[in-house]
Amino acid sequence: MASEFKKKMFWRAVVAEFFAMSLFIFISIGAALGFQFPVSENKTTTPVQDNVKVSLAFGVSIATMAQSVGHISGAHLNPAVTLGLLLSCQISILRAVMYIIAQCLGAVVATAILSGITSSLPDNTLGLNALAAGINSGQGLGIEIIATLQLVLCVLATTDRRRTDISGSAPLAIGLSVALGHLLAIDYTGCGINPARSFGSALIVGNFKDHWIFWVGPFLGGASAALIYDWILAPRSSDVTDRMKVWTSGQVEEYDLDADDSRVEMKPK
Incomplete structure (x- = not known):
């Protein structure tokens, strides 16, 4: 873990998570706020935001950022995704902690x-996540778990280097998964599948009511996705204890990092 801490590549990745997360939040929440909604000239006086517009803004911005910094940090851009990859033994504990701090x-x-x-x-609540009227905490938690589970499952599946059948764009697939999660959850909770995004709004607005849901739900969803994918859908052949060594060593199971220490791209052994 100490050796990883000393690598420039590691700190480039942490900075990439911070920078890409900042752009992602600015673009997506900025699109969700919008000065021109409702548009009185078109008689759209309803206070309800356009869910499709917001979902696409989050999905497309994630896909763009994933394409931009995926080769540097892996473009987690979500603490729940980071937790899922940690439990899948693909990153170290140190990297997971630093990524989550940078994302927040x-x-x-x-x-x-x-x-x-x-x-x-x-x-202006700056996109603050909150339970909709008639939705209790248990229902909101369930929505967040399911919405995040499908996202992290998509991340694990599209980035699985054992697969040879993927010919499309992984960032686009993940972006569509983010959009899908928003289409599902916006009307129930505002969609808090990204704990860092929820934390930013809650901190600036100063409202942490029911905020625990937007950490516990995504973390449970991300953890469930990692366990389901790695143990049921696509179990790995390597020994569990060997795989867990990545938590301290930072070496990715079945792959070696490029020797020049300039990128996090991985090559088969």
């Missing part, structure tokens, strides 16, 4: 900037 900081910075830009919007 990126979300806070982006939300703070948006707060200044959209300060004149009435009742």
Whole structure:
């Protein structure tokens, strides 16, 4: 773990998570806020936001950021995804902790900037996640678990280097999965499948009501996806104790990192 801490590649990856997360939050929540909604000229006076627009904004922005920094950090951009990859023994504990810190900081910075830009919007909650009327905490938790489970399952499946049948774009597939999660969860919880994104809004607005749901739900969903994929759908042949060594060594099972220490791209042994 100490050796990984000293590598420039490691810190480039942490910075990439912070930078990409900041852009992702700024673009996606900025699209969700919007000064021109409702549009009085078109008589769209309903206060309900366009769920398709918001879902696509989150999905496309994630796909764009994944394409931009995926070769540097893996483009987790979500603590639940990071947890899933940790439990799948693909990253070290140190990397997981630093990624989650960077993701949360990126979300806070982006939300703070948006707060200044959209300060004149009435009742601006900066995309704060909250339970819809009639939804209790247990129901909201279930929605978050399912929405996050399908996302992390998609990440694990599309980035599985044992597969030879994938010819499309992994970032696009993950982006569509994010959009799908939002289409499912927006009307129930505002969609909190990204704990860092939820944390940024809650911290800047100063409202942590039911905030635990947006950490526990995604973490349970991410953990469940890792266990289901690695133990039921696509079990690995290597010994569990050998795989767990990645938590301290930082070496990815079945692959070696490039020797020049410039990228996190992996090559088969």
